[in-house]
Amino acid sequence: MQTLFKPEKLSELIQSLSKSLFETHKDFRNIVFAGIQQGGAVLGEQITSELKLLVPGQNIDYGKLDITFYRDDIRKEILAPDTMHMPFDIENKTVILIDDVLFTGRTIKAALDTLLDYGRPAKVELCVLIDRKEHRQFPIQADYVGTTLQTKRTDKVKLIKDEVVLIPGEEG
Secondary structure, rough: EEEEEEEHHHHHHHHHHHHHHHHHHHHOEEEEEEEEEHHHHHHHHHHHHHHHHOOOOOOOOOEEOHHHHHOOHHHOOOOOOOOOEEEOOOOOOEEEEEEEEEEEOOOHHHHHHHHOOOOOOOEEEEEEEEHHHHHHOOOOOOOOEEEOOOOOOEEEEEEEEEEEEOOOOOOO
């Protein structure tokens, strides 16, 4: 396991993403944030905390999206569901999905399917810490990207606590 980003660099990336979101929107009254369990939920909490510093006194709606039963690989293994917590209406609002790593696009597709159970948003934007764009299987791209990494397809990139790590995979 190799550390790609230590806490200081991770903090810089989160601040940069937060600033980009603020510069694009400024007013968050019709915007809700949804962190995709698990890594996206951790990242989402950090980003919304930064945004609260940039817009003091303005309410920022944040929820956690569990996509367990919408994943297309659920038949391969038994997965325990995560916590779903979406305590607000998404109807006709801009939803900003937050995830730690954008890889094949399958997680985001599942998140979009999950969101539709909660209503019809006016718009959905995607914010990711890391984009591994060379491995995309669905035509999905992020609106806000912390950084782009080139990796082998078999590698795993994960947000663990306050670091981003690479777990090398074996080509087969």
